[in-house]
Amino acid sequence: MRWLRFAVLILVATILQTGFRDVAWLGNPEIRPDLLLILLVFFATHADSRDAVITSFTIGFAADLASPAMGLMGPRIISFGLFGTLLSNLHNTISLKRLPFQAAAIFVMGIVTAALTHLLVRLRAEPVVIHWAQEFFWQPLLSAVIGPFLCLPVGWWMLINGSRRVRRRRRWPFR
Amino acid sequence: MRSGNAAVMTSKWTNISKRMLFAYFMLSGLIFLFTPARVTNRLQLAYAGLFSGPLSTGRTLALASRTPAASEAGASADTVRRLKNDVANLRAQLRAANTTIYQLARVRTVRAWDRMAFPTAAVTVVNPAQTEMIIKLGDEEGVAVGHYVMALSDHSLIGRVSALSPHTAKVKLISDPTSQVPVEIGLSGIQGVLQGRGDGTAKIPLISTRQAVAAGDPVYARRQMDLDVPMVIGQVAECRKDPDHPLLWDITVRATCDIATLEDVAVVVPAQ
Numbered sequence: 001m002r003w004l005r006f007a008v009l010i011l012v013a014t015i016l017q018t019g020f021r022d023v024a025w026l027g028n029p030e031i032r033p034d035l036l037l038i039l040l041v042f043f044a045t046h047a048d049s050r051d052a053v054i055t056s057f058t059i060g061f062a063a064d065l066a067s068p069a070m071g072l073m074g075p076r077i078i079s080f081g082l083f084g085t086l087l088s089n090l091h092n093t094i095s096l097k098r099l100p101f102q103a104a105a106i107f108v109m110g111i112v113t114a115a116l117t118h119l120l121v122r123l124r125a126e127p128v129v130i131h132w133a134q135e136f137f138w139q140p141l142l143s144a145v146i147g148p149f150l151c152l153p154v155g156w157w158m159l160i161n162g163s164r165r166v167r168r169r170r171r172w173p174f175r
Numbered sequence: 176m177r178s179g180n181a182a183v184m185t186s187k188w189t190n191i192s193k194r195m196l197f198a199y200f201m202l203s204g205l206i207f208l209f210t211p212a213r214v215t216n217r218l219q220l221a222y223a224g225l226f227s228g229p230l231s232t233g234r235t236l237a238l239a240s241r242t243p244a245a246s247e248a249g250a251s252a253d254t255v256r257r258l259k260n261d262v263a264n265l266r267a268q269l270r271a272a273n274t275t276i277y278q279l280a281r282v283r284t285v286r287a288w289d290r291m292a293f294p295t296a297a298v299t300v301v302n303p304a305q306t307e308m309i310i311k312l313g314d315e316e317g318v319a320v321g322h323y324v325m326a327l328s329d330h331s332l333i334g335r336v337s338a339l340s341p342h343t344a345k346v347k348l349i350s351d352p353t354s355q356v357p358v359e360i361g362l363s364g365i366q367g368v369l370q371g372r373g374d375g376t377a378k379i380p381l382i383s384t385r386q387a388v389a390a391g392d393p394v395y396a397r398r399q400m401d402l403d404v405p406m407v408i409g410q411v412a413e414c415r416k417d418p419d420h421p422l423l424w425d426i427t428v429r430a431t432c433d434i435a436t437l438e439d440v441a442v443v444v445p446a447q
Contacts, residue, residue, distance in 0.1 A: 015226055015229050015230065015233070016233070018223075018226075018230055018233070018300055019229055019230040019231075019232065019233020019234055019237070019300075020233045020234075020236070020237050032303075049193055050193045050196065053193055053196050053197050053200065054196065054200070057200040057203070057204065060204070064207070065218065065219060065222045067302065067303075072208065072212060072215065073207040073208070073210065073215035073218060073219070074204050074205065074206075074207035074208025074209070074210070074215075075208060077200075077203070077204035077207055077208075078201065078204040078205065078208065081197075081200050081201065081204060082201070085197055120208060123208075124208065124209070129304060129306075129352060129372070129373030129374060131304070
């Protein structure tokens with residue numbers, strides 16, 4: 001893993017996500033892709049499992065910095081870290097090489113991370129306003145549409161070619 | 176010898192199992208989660224302060240791409256809105272001045288607004304739900320937590336400073352669910368508390384239907400420690416009988432300006 005390149009990439013993505021949050025996607029400024037979510041799925045499926053743990057939690061930390069909305073740090077560190085690690089483990093058995101599968105992974109990860117984030121904020125008894133359609137459908141959907149195409153330049157920058165293929169060798173009982 | 180020790184330390188770090196690594200990070204996340212917000216706010220303010228240049232540039236570009244070319248009609252509509260708020264603010268000042276005259280039997284020679292300071296600041300970030308924003312102005316410029324923040328575009332209040340660093344401040348907008356501002360509706364002196372709803376609006380609960388309130392009435396932040404004179408903080412957008420409590424109004428208030436497109440604000444620093 002090239003950690004310096006990873007740090008630069010995360011920094012740029014965090015600044016882009018914070019600074020360009022007012023850009024109107026699909027004619028609605030409240031619907032925007034989540035760059036850090038796309039990176040989470042990319043590293044969970046391309047880095048080896050130990051690095052995937054570190055990258056998932058680091059991206060979660062960046063996501064908490066990028067959204068001062070709730071005034072809390074921690075919910076995204078935990079949700080991104082947990083589900084990023086889970087996806088990394090899952091990727092040992094399910095291949096996400098094809099673009100539609102990557103898009104589906106981003107969409108599902110967007111929903112589950114948003115759900116856990118809200119649960120954790122509620123755990124802190126902070127009043128939360130949930131924009132259901134925006135956070136649980138439109139944002140994951142837009143990220144899923146854009147994500148697979150963003151993976152190509154990200155892979156080029158990280159000098160990673162193709163998806164990680166570290167599958168567990170299936171034991172054949174009758175050999 | 177030292178390089179040997181460093182190599183041992185590095186190998187110890189790389190030898191941590193994946194499970195232990197996950198546990199350490201999870202523990203760190205939980206520590207962050209339960210750390211008081213005033214501590215974690217400093218991290219977020221430090222990030223906003225350190226990268227204020229690229230963040231402001233990004234926001235300016237995004238707004239430029241969204242804002243249609245300024246037309247004469249649009250400019251005059253902005254002017255009319257600003258003048259309306261100025262008139263409402265002056266009325267409130269006049270009423271406050273009259274009260275002072277009656278109470279103290281003397282006339283102040285300096286108007287309330289002239290006694291206050293209005294340091295201006297650029298808006299760095301507004302959160303998507305429009306409940307908080309970060310501005311480039313900090314405690315080194317005399318700003319303190321609790322000070323009101325005014326939109327420069329139409330001279331109306333939009334929120335209060337909730338956290339500070341030397342050069343940046345976090346502003347809790349009136350629509351934030353945790354925001355509570357003592358207010359008066361119109362000039363009739365109906366007093367209440369403006370509570371944010373998190374959806375761009377705020378409500379004033381517990382106002383009896385015996386009181387005369389109508390859509391379009393200006394809502395003033397009440398005179399208190401952080402504000403020398405009442406100032407416009409919003410406008411009654413909707414006023415109807417509360418279906419659950421027919422003896423009370425259900426009053427919805429909106430800010431008079433478009434928070435998403437704000438570029439500059441001023442902090443209201445009261446007279447010392």
